[in-house]
Amino acid sequence: MVALSSERPRSALKIYLDILVTVRDEGNTKPTRILYRANLSHDRLVKYLGELSSKGLIEERQEQDSKYYILTQKGLEFINQVKKAEAFVMGFGLAI
Amino acid sequence: MLNLLSGIVALATSYYAYKNNKLVGSILLKYISAGFLLLGVGLLVQAGAEHLANQTPLDAVQAVHTRSIEVVSLVLYTIIQVVAYGVFAWGYGLSAFARKQMPQNAPVPGAAATLGGKLLAAAIFALAVYVAGQIAIIVLLLLIVVQGVRVFTHSKSNLALMVLFGFALIFGGHLLMLAGVLSSKGVVFLIGNSIEFLGFLGLLLFLVWSGRVVK
DSSP states (O other): OOOOGGGSOOOHHHHHHHHHHHHHHHSSBOHHHHHHHTTOOHHHHHHHHHHHHHTTSEEEEEETTEEEEEEOHHHHHHHHHHHHHHHHHHTTTOOO | OHHHHHHHHHHHHHHHHHHHHHHHOOHHHHHHHHHHHHHHHHHHHHHHHHHHHTSOHHHHHHOTTOOHHHHHHHHHHHHHHHHHHHHHHHHHSSOOOOOOOOOOOOOOOOSSHHHHHHHHHHHHHHHHHHHHHHHHHHHHHHHHHHHHHHHHHHHOOHHHHHHHHHHHHHHHHHHHHHHHHHHTOHHHHHHHHHHHHHHHHHHHHHHHHHTSOOO
């Protein structure tokens, strides 16, 4: 039987989406802000930020002593694709 | 025409399931994509056969001048449908669906008793396959609808409701089509076919709605 959405742990794709949406909504986003909004541990945050940066979905910037992240155009397109996929699979009782 | 349009909707759904599965990586989406692909191919094959033979599969089981193309296309189409809905049911946890068309032509007197006997046997065979196939399809569709109710009850999602509604109409359509065949009432069959097409339209609406960017 297919596990319904609320019974599953968060997938990597869902975590990606949560991080990217946070960066999109916040603008120049500090890691701490992503940590709280995406509800991640520090280790996992570092891991996923690294993956998203390497895929070109977010960019890391340095300003004085602060590090922050911005969403790239590719990241914005990725959010749209995932949102559409999420809507599609929801019709069949799945979650991303 | 209904078969052709329904086939296009089925193939479009298969494509979107395949495309979204590249992101999501769900085995259920693979089954959904495969099932709709089979269904779409079957519908297009049937639409093509009807166009070439200028008759519907139901004519094949009712007219004395049945030709092999109608019988073959009817059998092939029914088998494809059963497999397609079986794929859905397997992947979905349980479920399925199918289709057809109909006008009734006046039978033409057979040229010889032997030829008439063979044609009659072919028509009876085609009818038996069709009825058996439709029963299997209806059972599978019932399972899909039950699962759809479960999904909607859990998620309360409008998108899940659209999918449920689509499959429910297809299920109802098949019930009426089978009733039409068994009672030889063309109107009943036609209504069932139309309701089934509305089910595919419901799925098309779901495709369009889910394709809109959601904030």
